[in-house]
Amino acid sequence: MSGDTELLVLRLGLLAIIFAFVLAASLGMLTGLRREAPRASTAPGRSTTGPRLVVEGVARTGMRPGDVFALAGEMTIGRDPSSGILLADPSVSGHHATIQRTTGGWKLTDAGSTNGTFVNGQAIDRRGVLLREGELIAFGAVSLRLHV
Structure with missing residues (x-):
């Protein structure tokens, strides 16, 4: 060669x-x-005890009705992987809302989301709203029900 x-x-x-x-x-x-x-902490489960958000309706996610997100302290809700409650749906903002335990119960606050946060069909804002047992919460096209 x-x-x-x-x-x-x-x-x-x-x-x-x-x-x-x-x-x-x-x-x-x-x-x-x-x-x-x-x-x-972000994955839905099937737990039926303690404060929780239960999936009612979903759009384009891998979640199923009946899936459960356990609540603790203060948690962010959104599509971002760092969220305490991860809702991997395109209609949900990266940092959509926060939910936190207060002396009066659970307070939900919109974080300036694109598609809004609704409680029983009523839009909420950055001031937040105190939630009651059984209320239906919508984050974009994903709806969850509060159980305390």
């Missing part, structure tokens, strides 16, 4: 190794993303 041919073979070999590395890294990242589950 001549010097030019050897150099060409080495270059093609290096190119093949780089291509294989990039392909393996890309596939590894995609597989890791598919396996990543929501954090326990």
Whole structure:
């Protein structure tokens, strides 16, 4: 083999190794993303005790009617993965609302969401509203019922 041919073979070999590395890294990242589950605090469950929001109606989410989000302290509600209650629906804003325990019960406050937050069909604002047992809350196209 001549010097030019050897150099060409080495270059093609290096190119093949780089291509294989990039392909393996890309596939590894995609597989890791598919396996990543929501954090326990954000994922709906089926618990029937304690203060909770129960899914009533959903649009384009993986949630089902009857799924439960346990309530504790102060929680953000939204589409952002950092939300305490994660509602992965396009009609829900990243940081849609907050719900917090007060001496008088649970207070719900809209966080300036695009599609609004509604309690029993009535829009609420940044001042918030004190919730009562059984009230229906809508965040975009997702509706949840409060049970305390």
